[in-house]
Amino acid sequence: MTLNLLKLSVGPETVEDLEGFIERRIREAGTDHTWHQTRMVPKRRVDLLDGGSIYWVIKGQICARQRLIDIVPFTDDEGIGRCRLLLEPALIRTERRPKRPFQGWRYLEPHESPPDFSGASADDGLPSELRDELSDLGIF
Template sequence: MTLHLLKLCVGAETVEDLEAFVAARMASAQTPYTWHQTRMVPKRRDELIAGGSLYWVFKGQVAARQKLIDIEPFTDEAGISRCRLVLDPTIVRTRRQPRRAFQGWRYLRPEDAPDDVVSTTVEDGLPDDLREALEHAGIL
């Protein structure tokens, strides 16, 4: 069974901010993947890497996801256990879904995950705030 993770996107206020961060990391990296480091290691690794994604929450709304490639536990230079979530650099926008603030990450069942936004020529150039307002009004 596939399982997803849900995580607050700290440091990026919009999907565009996350896209810029990932693009900068990829420009300097020697790998085809990007990653996110976290303190706790998910125990359900096999379910997560069997097609799961990391869903990002921006300002109380799930708005994007990245496919999980691997989960790599490691110990940092201070001797603290950490985890690297290895991600596909492609960021997929999702339908916005409200989420309350939480710490760390949460498991997300596939049936609870928001649908991907199907890109159309009208939606392609819209800024996030305008897209969010149109989705909230039921237009998109």
């Protein structure tokens, strides 16, 4: 059974900022994927890797997702257990959904996950703030 994760995006203030961060990380690391490092290892690994994604919350809105590739637990240099969530590089915009702040990550059931954005194309040249306002008005 597919399961997703929900995570606050700390730092990026727009989807474009997050896309830029992903591109820089991949370029600097010389990999074909990106990752997010966390302290807690998800216990429902099998369900997450059965087509699951990490849904990103930016400025109080779920607005994008990335497909999970793998979950890799490891111990850092200080002997602390950590986990690296390996992610596909493609950032898929979703329909925006408000989400209150929380710490860490949360499981997100598929029926609770917002659908992929089906309005104007992510490549339409509109700034994300304008696209968000138009979406809030029901235009997209």
